[in-house]
Amino acid sequence: MKFLIASFDGLRPDLISSELTPNIARVQELGVTLGRHTTVYPSETRAAFPSLVTGSAPVRHGMVGxxxxxxxxxxxxxxxxxxxVLLDQLNRESGGHLMTAPTLGELLAASGKSLAxxxxxxxxxxxxxxxxxxxxGHIRLSGHFxxxxxxxxxxxxxxVEFGKLPPAPATGQPDFSGQEWITSVFLDYVWPRLSPDVAVLxxxxPDTTSHFHGTGSSTTREIIAYCDAQFGRVLEWWEAEGQSAGVQLMLSSDHGHITAHTRVSVMDDLRMAGFAPGRAPDPDVDIVVVPGQVGALYxxxxxxxxxxxxxxxMMDQPWCGPIxxxxRNEVEGIAPGSFASRLVLCDHDRAPDVYFAFRADDGIDQFGLAGGTFYDNDRVAGLGVHGGLHAKELAAVGIVAGSHFRGGGSVSTIPSGICDLAPTILHGLRLAVPSTMTGRVLREALASATQDNFEPHVEAENFEAGLGSFRQSLRRNVIGGTIYLEGGAAANDATATRKLEAAE
Structure with a gap:
């Protein structure tokens, strides 16, 4: 048995359709769609993909944003x-502990198996x-770098065989050449010559294009369709050859997108509140404000x-969401009115002193997509962002197909998440799942699933905190100790908070 993970960075599950993504939709017809699949917090790429390959949340692997x-x-x-290059330097300086949980590649190598x-x-x-x-000696190939x-x-x-790595596209332009290059190299070199036990494609x-053109724009839809067509070449191979060779398909994304609607400056507002913020550590800086859609303050x-x-x-600011x-205990943080960072599984020693999500809502954007937010970057309103706790940011693609999984186009309504892919792969390869993994084996999606697997006990959890007129809420689901984030909201009065919760 072998596994192929095909990932589409930033693809919202509700953009999958037979018209726009016929090949992804075809896999849905063949396998199981994980209908309540989510990512981690922060809902950023380089927190989420480490979660995929370690099977653990940032609290374990340490990539905190x-x-x-x-x-x-x-x-x-x-x-x-x-x-x-910096990551390689950090890994060497730390004696191989860039990530503080073992990765899928390390675990496979220890058992004589390979990851490409x-x-x-x-x-x-x-x-x-x-x-x-x-x-x-494993394969890691970039389409550009x-x-x-x-x-x-x-x-x-x-x-020599496929031509030089294509140059990265100009800033903000869709990446067509890279998608074609990695697809061709997988189909015509990596698979036929190396046949890795697990491959990540x-x-x-559409992440980059969504950031610069808008999540539902015609330009973003064009690159979604193009990626789907490239994956269609893989699907054609899989149906003709890969499936009979025991290859199992896992389709994923690392997060969704919502639309930026109101630009703010966190640094300016903190300066007005009497602080001395900056973008990097400096003797004249008392708060480092890490740039990005995730609020991270050191x-x-x-x-x-x-x-x-x-x-x-911060609680006085209109842009401030959950903090x-x-x-201080299992629910409350050391600052009155804040949540404990362990509630969202990001209580790592690299984590900032204060995490916050920008305040989000369920407004409909110009493309008819739900989800809007305050934002802090130099781009115009109307573009895609992610990193916070809105349900559309947390929602991720999750589809599995192959002999190891149930078929027939079913949809699982059981919560699942990006941390579940690695333990499910290890289970399929009959390898031990280490205790560092916060995810679980997706037994409800397996061909061997029993009636008990179809209906595991799901415990819904709701937390509230606040100070003065500021109120925030957080929703999670728990299955046997595995935690899934469902969403978070905040407002400056209890009535508004309830409205946000009801809308989500």
Whole structure:
């Protein structure tokens, strides 16, 4: 038995259709659609894909966001995980502990099995799929960036046969060439010559195009259709050859998108509140504001009183959604009115002093898609963003097909998540699932599923916290200890909070 994970970065499940994505829809007809499939918080690519390959949430693997502050370095430094060379440096400096949970590639290698990665994401994301591929002689190929590729001799041979790596597209332009290149290399080189036990084929779109053109725009729909057509070549191979060779299909995305509607400046508002914010550690900076749609604030003075002062100032802002700080107990954070960061499984020592999601709503955008939010970047309103706790940001594609899984086009209504893919793969390969994994085996989707598997006990959890007129809520589902985030909301009065909850 072998596994192929085909991922589509940033694809909302509600954009899958027989018209726009006929090949993905075809897999839905053949297998099981995971109808309540979600990602992790932060709902960012380089927190989510490490969760896929470690089977664990950021609390275990330590990739706490696309960007973070490394407090262990002297002096402290700002880390952008899109940089594959920097990630390699960090891994070597840490003695191989860039990620603080074992990855699928490491676990497979320990059992004499292989993982191959082909991706058109950023070079850093590509490396994070299998950051120790060099140690095992495994294949990791980027559709554009040689610094993310290994082994060098394999890349050289592939470039002789398939041409040089295509250049990355201009900023904001859809990536067509990379998707075709990784598809061709998988079909005509990686599979026939190497036949890896597990392969990841990661299409880096429609994420980038959504960020620059809007989630439901014609340009974004065009690249979605193109990625689906490239995957269609894989599906044709799978139905003709791969399926009979025991290859199981897993289709995924790392998060969804919602639409940015109101631009704000967190730094300006914190400065008005009496703080000295900056983008990187500096003697004149008392709060590092990590740029991005995930609110991540690192304080120079980490005393509980200073954290509380910061959180209270944020609660007055119209852009502030759910807030998380270090745990005071199982539910409450050390700052009054905040949630404990362990509620969203991101209580890692790399985590910021304050996480927050931008306040979101269920407004309908110009493309007819639900989900809108405040945002803090230099782009115009109307474009796609992600990172927070709106249900459409958390919703991820989850489809499985093959002899290991039930067929017939069924839809599972059992909560599932991105952390469940790795343990399900290990189970299928008859390998042990390590205790570091926070995900579970998707037994309800297996061909061997029993009636008990179809109806596991699902415990719905609802949490509330607040201070003064600020109120926030968080919804989770739990199956046998595995936690799935369903959504979070915040408002400056209880009535508005209830309205947000009802809308979601």
């Amino acid at each position: 696309n960007k973070f502050v490394d407090r262990k370095s002297i002096p402290e430094r700002y880390i952008d995980t899109s940089d594959a 990665v082909l991706a058109t994401n950023t070079p850093g994301t590509t490396r994070l799929f299998h950051h120790k591929a060099e140690d095992f 040689p610094e993310a590729c290994t082994p060098a001799d394999v890349l050289a041979q592939i470039e 990661s299409y880096g779109e 304080l120079r003075d980490r005393a509980a009183a200073q954290v509380a002062r910061l959180v209270e100032a 998380f700080t270090a745990p």
